[in-house]
Amino acid sequence: MKLEKVLEHLYLVGMACLFATIVGLMLAVIAYISKPSRKVILWVVDVLQTIPALALLGIIMIVFGPNGTTVIIGLMLYSLLPIVRNTYVGLQNIEPGIKEAALGMGMTKIQRLIEVELPLAFPMVFTGIRIAVVTSIGTAVFGAIVGGGGLGSIINRAILIQDMETLIEATLVLMAMAIIFDFGMGYVEKKLKTRN
DSSP states (O other), rough: OHHHHHHHHHHHHHHHHHHHHHHHHHHHHHHHHOOHHHHHHHHHHHHHHHSSSHHHHHHHHHHHOHHHHHHHHHHHHHHHHHHHHHHHHHHSSSHHHHHHHHHTTTTTTHIIIIIIIIIHHHHHHHHHHHHHHHHHHHGGGGGGGGGGHHHHHHHHHHTTTTTTHHHHHHHHHHHHHHHHHHHHHHHHHHHHHHHH
């Protein structure tokens, strides 16, 4: 198994999840503070999740061509649902008493959001990021079809030439990556929840 392909796979997942976290947090905050946009944002991220991965990548490829950018954008769009949903739910579930106390201290809406609400919702936000990362590790395999590289290219080639040994090896590496990230981020998540 080429280390280069493993690192390429991690790069695709890492970049996609980084952008998904930034965009997802912004969308969730907008949904939280703006009632008119709430249903639209939550509906859009739900619909994105229903589009088959290959179809989504194919549509993106028409604009960006067959490369890693297409895979990163596709994975980012697929990762929005858990991040947006978890962030929104985390913000909604903050006790009203805490919000009232912050308001009583003279904090503006933005100050309350940045200094009180988002830090309190962060364990829930992190859970969404964890789900996005672990899911993206497996979904990134489809990126090979649109020239994205990573472990998907090894798996595709192994299927074409019926190389079972390489196929099993690449699958085990993928599984190990998903388990390591899930376990590591799960540990951090527990620490965050106990601290709150």
